[in-house]
Amino acid sequence: MSDDQTAGRPNDVDLIVEAALEAGRIALGFFRQSPEVWWKNNGQSPVSAADFAANESLAAILRSARPDYGWLSEETDDDEQRLSQATVFVVDPIDGTRGFLSGLELWCVSVAIVTDGRPVAGVLYAPALDELFVATAGGPALKNGKPISVSQRLGDDPHRLATGEDMLKSFDPDFRRNVERVKHIPSLAYRLAMVADGRLEGTIVKRNSHDWDLAAADLILERAGGALVDLSGSMLRYNRQQVSHDELCGASAAQLPEFLRQLSHRRDG
Known part of the structure; x- marks a missing residue:
């Protein structure tokens, strides 16, 4: 990855890629292993030991490297101090927890850097599929290092x-x-x-x-x-x-x- 100044600081992209890969590795260790599960939002949403372990890893890597960035995570109690910070990490340790717990492979670690309300760097890592998506403001979207683009649908295609x-x-x-x-x-x-x-x-x-x-x-x-x-x-x-x-x-x-x-x-x- 290059030192993309649009992503907050030099090497911010490398940092969030590193964090997502490590969190994905940790979550994958729980995958199809029947991790302990709790329920939140009045019993509407499951959260597992894998979510918490991945969240702890993300916080340890990201918050120690950028203590002046705000923090917003699905699995961390919200601290409104983030509202006063121009740049914030926005993370979901496991997006698709229900699928994860059902043994489906369509789940991912999501990490973004948001500056002044818009994402300037983003990573999605789907470890069960070995897929890594990365983008920065002003740069291409990449999947496993190769540029991707939206569908060029022809008129008669569904x-x-x-x-x-x-x-x-x-x-x-x-x-x-x-x-x-x-x-x-x-x-x-x-x-x-x-x-x-x-x-x-x-x-x-x-x-x-x-x-x-x-x-x-x-x-x-x-x-x-x-x-x-x-x-x-x-x-x-x-x-x-x-x-x-x-x-x-x-x-x-x-x-x-x-x-x-x-x-x-x-x-x-």
Whole structure:
């Protein structure tokens, strides 16, 4: 990796890659080993010993290297001091914990550096698949060191779209007939990476996703030629008081206007 000044400091990208790889190695040691599980959010969300171990590793590497950066992690109690810090680490030790606990390989470690509300460096590491996605502001999106780009869909090809069946039913019939709905992908970050590398044209994100699910994948998708936006078409802001988001759409730049039109049609209807 190069010393990318846009990523906060020289070697910031190397730092978050190192941290993600180590956290992924630790999490992989728990994979398919029936780790201890607890429930949070009033019993709605599982968290495992693997999540906590990976989070401890990320914190140890990142916070010691950059003590002046803020910290926002799914598995750390929120400290609002981050709001006063221009640059913040935004991490999810295991994105897709339900899939991880079910033995599915579609989970990843997500690490982003956010400066002034937008990600400037992002890493997704899917250790069970041996896939590493990296992007910096102003640079290409890479998968295992090679540039990736969003799908260059031809006019008659079906839209490969990750969305719920209930949402799909509300779209225009003509549009719906040309959609190939993709089976549920438990990791939202990995789903957005699939849009970035062209395996999907887009995904609809239900409300209540969080900064740690999105920040790294947002940048990777942007640098691959796509965008993650709210339903008004606006880019997301991170490290706010409120870290959850309303409905979103991630897609290739070419397909995004049509997807947003369909979502608008659904709301208007």
